[in-house]
Amino acid sequence: MRESRYNVWVRRPDAAYVFNSRSGAMLRIPAEHHKAYHAFMAGDTGAPCPPSLLANLIAGLMIVRDDADELQSLAKRYHASRNTTRNFALTVVTSLGCNFSCPYCFEEKHPSLLDGDVEAHILKVLDAQLPHIDSFHVTWFGGEPLVGKKSLLRLSDAFIRRCDEAGVHYDASIVTNGYLLDEATCRELATRRVTSVQVGIDGPPAVHNQMRPLSNGRGSFHTILTNLRMAVDQLNVTVRVNIDGGNASRVEELFQLLAKEGFGGKLTVYPGQIVGVQQNVRAPSASYRGGCFSKAEFAHEERRFLDLAAQYGLAKPRLPSPTGAPCTAVRVNELVVGSRGELYKCWDSVGDQNEVIGDIRDHASPNGRLAKWLSYDPFQNEECRGCIALPVCMGGCAHHAFDKLLHENRCGTFRHTFQEQVSRFVDFAEQERLSGLMSIAALSRTVETAEAPELPTEPFRATV
Structure with missing residues (x-):
């Protein structure tokens, strides 16, 4: 077993937290169990690591098989979502x-x-x-x-x-x-x-x-x-x-x-x-x-x-959720219909005649511009393949990706501030937990993906 490449760790005096961007799950690990976990992962088979902790880490995809291909799993999710x-x-x-x-x-x-x-x-x-x-x-x-x-x-x-x-x-x-x-x-x-x-x-x-x-x-x-x-x-x-x-x-x-x-x-x-x-x-x-x-x-x-x-009570800390194909522009069964019946694939294209892909009156016969949207594949980009934000971004904004001047704007913000976002969420979660307003278990979540055999069949528990 090994750690997922998509883990983000936050350490506090009494516990460690791990968020996995591929599953969207978060786990709170008491300090003594966290120490035992690290000893176990370092090869100390005699370390008293609680079986329930390992089970939850596996359920949340925080630890995976040595031969697990996480990129392949994400690509499978992306293409299944795109083509549904x-x-x-x-x-x-x-x-x-x-x-x-x-x-x-x-x-x-x-x-x-x-x-x-x-x-x-x-x-x-x-x-x-x-x-x-x-x-x-x-x-x-x-x-x-x-x-x-x-x-x-x-x-x-x-x-x-x-x-x-x-x-x-x-x-x-x-x-x-x-x-x-x-x-x-x-x-x-x-x-x-x-x-x-x-x-x-x-x-x-x-x-x-x-x-x-x-x-x-x-x-x-x-x-x-x-x-x-x-x-x-x-x-x-x-x-x-x-x-x-x-x-x-x-x-x-x-x-x-x-x-x-x-x-x-x-x-x-x-x-x-x-x-x-x-x-x-x-x-x-x-x-x-x-x-x-x-x-x-x-x-x-x-x-x-x-x-x-x-x-001011107008927002709460939140973490991005795992996604498949992220927007209408790259999903097969979605369209943008203009006010004159012209068709687009992206919201940002509306009103631009150079981006029209067809007409609602003959929607089954799009022009060649459709191909660029449905061929966009973040898994062909080395920067995306190596990014911790890939599971929650999946290549981000294709419209910006096609523009050399705006290429960097294709990404979501998690790429740049993932450690800060998880840390802030942990602080909020602890405040809510200690005040009795929220249990840590209520903070976790799982997602339905194309990799169902690896995901828990019941809601993931975020405490052990």
């Missing part, structure tokens, strides 16, 4: 028009709305999928998707009816600027099985209104805040705060305001990295000069951001 046809997902752009004029937006906007012909072809595609799938997920996207709310509601009703009749699970999410998310709209979304909402707020009022103004130049902050007061009672709301060198130092002012409004424990915030994407030269991002962070810089800003957010 049991799940179907669409990102639907109801409108590429927008009521905002954000200077860093990666989309070239035009005032198009999804029309009846495109809606009908979307339903034809779903009807062909229904006999073969277990679940169907939709992400409503834009532009601003609520500009095209009529199409959103019509399609939602049709999706629900068809999926219920076929015995297929259906749910949806929405990415919105929040300005049109009034009380009536919240109710309409909730009844259409929209289970999560992402809203963008980029700082306190003065900062946000500069970075996310209405298309007429006026501020949007206070309308969004009013809408959030109602939204949190009906929907699972996440606030994305897009940051760069211009506003990162102002995020605590936003947290103070949200906490004062009573949002602590009712919504969560997380940072988004602003990237100067230049593939579409007509998009605002191509000329944005806001002091964008590199991924390594952003990783450290993220830690500061989340530490501050936790102080």
Whole structure:
């Protein structure tokens, strides 16, 4: 037996913790057992290492067989996830028009709305999928998707009816600027099985209104805040705060305001990295000069951001979960449908005619651009193959990987700050455990993967 290459250790005076990024499990090992474990792994077969400890380490993939090929197991997971046809997902752009004029937006906007012909072809595609799938997920996207709310509601009703009749699970999410998310709209979304909402707020009022103004130049902050007061009672709301060198130092002012409004424990915030994407030269991002962070810089800003957010009850320390193929762009049975019926593979491609892979009216006949997405393979990259973050990243953002200027931004932040992230999570876990709010066992998790024989059949226990 040997230790997994994907272990991250954190040591405290009374215990050691080990997180395995391949299984997503964490184990707390009392100090005396940790010493015995190291003696055992060093070859001292007489060391009194508790059998239950070894069993849990094996169950959590923290120790593996000497001949275990962990990379091969991850590759198997990746390709099984990429190629599954049991799940179907669409990102639907109801409108590429927008009521905002954000200077860093990666989309070239035009005032198009999804029309009846495109809606009908979307339903034809779903009807062909229904006999073969277990679940169907939709992400409503834009532009601003609520500009095209009529199409959103019509399609939602049709999706629900068809999926219920076929015995297929259906749910949806929405990415919105929040300005049109009034009380009536919240109710309409909730009844259409929209289970999560992402809203963008980029700082306190003065900062946000500069970075996310209405298309007429006026501020949007206070309308969004009013809408959030109602939204949190009906929907699972996440606030994305897009940051760069211009506003990162102002995020605590936003947290103070949200906490004062009573949002602590009712919504969560997380940072988004602003990237100067230049593939579409007509998009605002191509000329944005806001002091964008590199991924390594952003990783450290993220830690500061989340530490501050936790102080105001707007975030909790968490660790990334193991994944398969990480996004729509590289999964076989997922598509992005533009507001004119054009098809893409990546959210970041929306509005860029050079990235169109086909049309919903003839979706079974994509052009040659599809091949680059479905051939993206992080296991062909030596840097990815040797990275401790591979199980939770799986190559990250293919869109950035294809761009020589943005190649480093393909990665998630765990690559850069994995030790800090696990340490912070351990400190939070210990505080919760000692206060009686959470047992250590509740902190662990396992994942379903293509390597089922190696995983425990019951929830992994995180204490011995």
